[in-house]
Amino acid sequence: MKKYILTIITIFLFSNFVFSQQILEQVAKKTASNIADAIKLLPKDSKVSLTFFVREDLYDDKTTYLGIKFTNYLAQEVRKEIQKRKYSHKLLFPEEVDAMLYEKMKAGFKKPDNISSKDFWAEFLNNNTADFFISGKYKIKSDYSVLSIEQTKIIPNQFGGYPKESIKAVKGKNSKKIKNNTDKEYLKKIDVELREINDFYTQLFAWQGKWTDFNIELLDAGGNKLEKNNLIIGKEYNIAIELQEDAYVYAFFFDPSDTENPLIYMLFPYAENQNTFLSKGEHSIPPGYTFTPEPPGDEEQVFFQIFVSKTKIPIKFTNKEDDEGYIQAVFSETDCELFLKQLNKMDKSKIYTKQVVYTRTIFK
Secondary structure, three states: OOOOOOOOEEOOOOOOOOOOOOHHHHHHHHHHHHHHHHHHOOOOEEEEEEEEOEOOOOOOOOOOOHHHHHHHHHHHHHHHHHOOOOOOOOOOOOOOOOHHHHHHHHHHHOOOHHHHHHHHHHOOOOOOOOEEEEEEEEEEEOOOEEEEEEEEEEEEOOOOOOOOOEEEEOOOOOEEEEEOHHHHHHHHHHHOOOOOOOOOHHHHHHHHOOOOOOEEEEEEEEEEEEOOOOEEOOOOEEEEEOOOOEEEEEEEEEOOOOOOOOEEEEEOOOOOOOOOOOOOOEEEOOOOOOEOOOOOOOOOEEEEEEEEOOOOOOOOOEEEOOOOEEEEEEEEEHHHHHHHHHHHHHHHHHEEEEEEEEEEOOOO
């Protein structure tokens, strides 16, 4: 017998999986100390940046989610070491590199080898060009019992201020034994190669119209506005929308870091033949329901895209039952392509879009 949700629409079912990001934090802290020793040898006031650490592979090193997460923790720790040791060097690395960037701009965080990649770095880092790049690799045993950081080095940027400096190896080995099975499962889950976001999904979230503006805010189950852009795993939320005119409304949710289900999910409509027409004024999305984010919660960013249209937009999606019996409204890549075709035929002056980015996190 199918089990349908009566009071809650879940994007993903909340589980008791405990994320052990402390493993990466601990390894990053030790690695940062070794790196700081090497940074001391660089010219004063020089600018350094991190490239994403890659998984060492016999044939071709892989850019993975684990490597990206580790690099973000490492950047935080290197920044702390520079401040603690009162170095004059500057670390160029975004405070928060969002998940969309991981997918579509992953080539950016590699050492530039031509003028076009140099220009990318200059623009992305607010017209600061790194003088040196810190690179490295990680190795992990097949049973995820040992994580090692290897071949860490500081490379001069040929487009930076010190192109003739020599490559400096970062001394000190860094390995950590992993005994807890939960920690092993966490590392296994994120030790997967980066995938490319489907182009139709990217186009959907980049699409903009020119009709009347509208207001949206995320609320918790008690109707309270979120003070910070954080969605706590396991809590219930909905979207408050205020329309300036009557409109047809369409709401999408996307988690680009979900390696198991790299799909857009529908918040509204979520049932076949559902009427998406809403009158001028205040409403909640999904109407009368809530949604609940599920792990991972390691500061991952999730995206909401809301469309309001003066005219109805044909849309197709699929309702699927998950392993727990919950019904999910899946907006596949093919569905997205068809929806975009409809959008691109329509008058943009009759459609308006708004995107909201939130961080899904574990309650701390």
